[in-house]
Amino acid sequence: MLTGAGISAESGVKTFRDGGGLWEEHRIEDVATPEGFARDPRMVWRFYSERRKQAAGVRPNPAHLALAQLEQRIGDRLFLCTQNVDPLHERAGSRAVHHMHGELFRTRCESCDRPAFEEDRLHFEQVPRCEGCGGRLRPNVVWFGEIPFGMERIYQALEDCDLFVTVGSSGAVHPAAGFVSHLRQTRGGLVRCVYVGLERPENAYAFDECRLGKAGELLPTLFDVETGTP
Numbered sequence: 020m021l022t023g024a025g026i027s028a029e030s031g032v033k034t035f036r037d038g039g040g041l042w043e044e045h046r047i048e049d050v051a052t053p054e055g056f057a058r059d060p061r062m063v064w065r066f067y068s069e070r071r072k073q074a075a076g077v078r079p080n081p082a083h084l085a086l087a088q089l090e091q092r093i094g095d096r097l098f099l100c101t102q103n104v105d106p107l108h109e110r111a112g113s114r115a116v117h118h119m120h121g122e123l124f125r126t127r128c129e130s131c132d133r134p135a136f137e138e139d140r141l142h143f144e145q146v147p148r149c150e151g152c153g154g155r156l157r158p159n160v161v162w163f164g165e166i167p168f169g170m171e172r173i174y175q176a177l178e179d180c181d182l183f184v185t186v187g188s189s190g191a192v193h194p195a196a197g198f199v200s201h202l203r204q205t206r207g208g209l210v211r212c213v214y215v216g217l218e219r220p221e222n223a224y225a226f227d228e229c230r231l232g233k234a235g236e237l238l239p240t241l242f243d244v245e246t247g248t249p
């Protein structure tokens with residue numbers, strides 16, 4: 020199961036697509052690349068502080084809740100991988116969530132190997148510094164040009180799955196957008212691939228089926244809760 024920004028749209032969190040390629044009125048290059056952070060770290064921290072502030076007040080919608088229920092039914096047969104940095108899957112009750120693009124409420128040091136840590140503080144004025152080494156802290160999110168977290172685990176899950184469902188992802192952001200074609204090439208007809216979202220994604224050709232509509236309306240009725248199949 021791969022979720023994208025579209026699953027959080029009905030909770031009031033904007034997707035990239037909503038903004039015509041902008042993220043909350045910001046250019047992706049400015050707020051979601053290592054180069055943008057190198058150029059203006061204060062502005063980047065202001066952006067993520069704003070996202071933290073916004074995320075503090077949002078609630079999971081029926082799509083997040085349906086996936087939490089599915090996990091309760093089928094346990095670790097569900098591998099839930101999200102491209103989202105928001106915490107809405109966890110707030111819905113999902114316990115095992117793989118955040119391939121990191122998490123909004125985690126921070127890490129750029130300079131030392133102190134592990135990433137949970138943080139809900141807002142940094143509007145100053146770029147925070149590491150208590151250990153004094154180095155610059157950064158949001159623990161994956162920016163364009165960086166390698167997503169836990170790719171080995173993801174490819175293992177692709178290797179093992181017999182059903183692959185993507186929810187609310189435009190199919191434009193790689194490597195996630197390539198998972199479905201990878202399955203086609205490596206596992207042929209062994210895996211059923213289903214897309215759920217408002218419109219056909221850019222990689223629609225690689226899915227067996229696209230179910231078009233709002234995630235919050237489609238997901239609660241999509242799965243047979245006993246078996247986990249749509």
Ligand code: NAD
Pocket residue numbers: 022023024025026027028029032033034035036037042102103104105120186187188189190191192215216217218220232233234235
């Ligand atoms: P995207 O913004 O490129 O595309 C969102 C997709 O969701 C679109 O195809 C749209 O048709 C669909 N959609 C919109 N509303 C929907 C609804 N109610 N139900 C179902 N589908 C709906 O998103 P992406 O492919 O996930 O790529 C965006 C990247 O931006 C990700 O890497 C992510 O890390 C980051 N991002 C994250 C958040 C978040 O954490 N919530 C928000 C914006 C961007």
